[in-house]
Amino acid sequence: MRHYDINKSNQPSDSRSMRTKSENKNSKIRIKKQQTSGSNTLTFENEKKSRNFMTGERFTYKKDNSYIERERERENRRNNWRQKRAVDVEDIDDDEEYYDDEYDVRSWRFRLLKKIIAFLLIIMVVGGSASFIYVKSIINDMPVLTKKMVLESYINKEPVPLSKIPKNLQNAVISIEDERFYSHKGIDYKSLVRSFVNNLTGNMTQGGSTIDMQVSKNLLTSNEKTLKRKIQDMYNATVLNKIMTKNEILEAYLNNIYLGKSTYGVQAGAKLYFGKNVNELNFGQSTMLAGITNNPNLYQNYEQAKKRQAIVLYKMYELGYIKENVYKAQLYRDTPFKSEIDK
Template sequence: MLKKITIFIFILFMAGAVAGLATAVGVYFYFARDLPRITSLRDYRPATITEIYADNGELIGQYYLEKRKIIPIEEIPDLLKKAFIASEDARFYEHQGLDFPGIMRALMKNIAAGKVVQGGSTITQQVTKSLLLSPERKLKRKIKEAILAYRIEKYLSKDEILFLYLNQIYLGHGAYGVEIASRTYFGKKTRDLNLAEMTLLAGLPKAPNRYSPIAHPDRAARRQRYVLGRMVAEGYITEAEAEAAAATPIHINTPPDPFTLTPYFTEHVRRYLEKKYGYDKLYRQGLQVYTSVN
C-alpha cells in the first residue's frame, strides 16, 4: 500500500513538473514573438548635446533633446562603476540578466513592509526597460523584459551592458548619463570625482528627484551612506574609506547657464546650424561647433 502511494505521489510530482515546464515554454514562445531586436543595442546612438564654443574654448551654448554626453566605458572610473553596481545590482557579474535571489529578497522585504520598498530589477533589466520597451507597468511587459534581459546577456558583454546603463540612465535635473550628471552637480568630469561624489551619484537612480543633492541634501547624504555601506559589504572599499568619504564635504557646483554669455550670437549660430544641417542633426547628434566670437 505504501509503495502504491509513493508511486502515485511520484507520478503526480512528475506530471506537475511536466505541466509546469510546458507552461513555462508556452509562455516563453508566446511572449517572445515580435520582441524588439536587441541587435540595435550595438548601434547605440542616443540624443546627445550640441555644444557651441567661443574662440578661447569657452562654452557659450548648448542645444539638445536629452542632456547627455557619451563616455566610453574605459573612461569611467572603476570605483564609480562599482558604486552603481553595489547599490543597484550587486550580483551583476554573476547573473544572466535575472537575479532570482535578489527578486526573492525584494519580495520578502516588500511583504514584510506591506508596500514596495525594494525592487528586483537588474542593471540588464533596467537597460531593457529604458531602450527596448515602453514604461507600462503590466505583467506582460515584465515577462518581455525578462526574456529580453536574458537575450541581451547572451549577446553583449557585461562591460557593453554597463556602458549602455551608465550613459542612458536619468540622474535628475535634466542630466542623462554619469558624465553630464557629474558636470551638472559638481562642475567636473567623471574622471575627477572623489569617492564621496561618486557614491552620491550612485544613490540617484532609485529616485533622482527625492535624493537630489540640490533640492534635498539631507536625503542625498543618507542615500550616499547607504551606497558606501553597500560598497563595504561587497568588498569594494574598506570601512575606513567609507567613513572618510561620508565625512567629506560635498560642494554642489552647478555650471552657469552658457546662454547668458552671448545669447543673440548663439541664437544666430543655432539658426544657421539648423538651416544647414537640419533639426535632427542639431539636436540629436552632438555637434561640436567652434566660433570666432570672443
C-alpha cells in the first residue's frame, strides 16, 4: 500500500522558477534490516521528495516492499531479455555471414551465366550474319532456274510419262526416298534435323535430301559432297516447287534415277532387271526396283535387293499404301531378277 505525507506550506510568488530547479531530485534510500523469528526479512523504504506541479507544494513519496520487489523482478526480466537478445544477435550475425557467403556463390554463378549467354548470343549474331552473307553469295552466282532448263538437262533421252509408270512403283519410291514428298515445298526440315542428329550420334550416315533436292543434284549441280552444293540443291528444290508441279518433279526423278550398270530411269531399269517395259511391272517387281535406287552397286545383287525390298514393303505398309496381308504375303514371295532367271 502506498502512503503519502504532504506537508503544506506557503510558496513564494516565483514558485515556478524554483520548481524547475528542484524537479526530478531523488532522495536517499534507507534500507533497514529487521531480524524476526525464524527468518530474515528485508524492509525497504524509498523516499522521493518532489513538488506538486499544480500547487508547487512539496511532498514525500514512499515505496513499500512489494513495489521494490516488482521493480527488482522487472529489472531481472530486462537483464534476461538483454542477455537473450545478445545471443540472438550473435546467431543472426552468424546466419547473415552464411547467407552472405551463399549469396556470393549465387551471384558469382549468375554473373558467369550472364557472360556465357552474352557470348553465345554474340556468336549467334556474328555466325548468322556470316552464314547469311555466304548463302547469299552462292545464290547470286546461280543462274535463273526454269522448267525448260530442267527438261534440257535430262540424262535419259527416252523418258516415259508418269502415267505409264505403275502407281505401286511411284508409291514405293516415295515411301522409301521421301515420305513427305507431297506435303513439303522442296525441303523437309524434319528429315534434315533427324539426319543431322543421326550423323552426330550414330555410326552410319543418313541424308536428308528430298526427291526435289535429288532432281537438282542429278540434273543441275553435281555429286560433290560439299556445303556449297547442298545449299544450291536446297535453293533449287524450292524454286522447282514454284515452276513445276509435284508430279512433274516426280516424273523427272523417275526418268533420271541411276539404277546401276550405266542405266538411268525406271524404263531402262525395268528392261535391265526384269526384261520388260516399266508399265508391265507387277507389284513385287516395282518394290524391288524402288529399293535399288538407294545403292545400285549393292542392291543389284539379288539377295541384298530382297532384304531391301522388305524395308520398302514395311514403309509402304506403315504409310498406308498397302494392307497388312499384302505386306506379309510379298515378304515370302520370290521376285527374281532377269539375271537370276537366265542362270
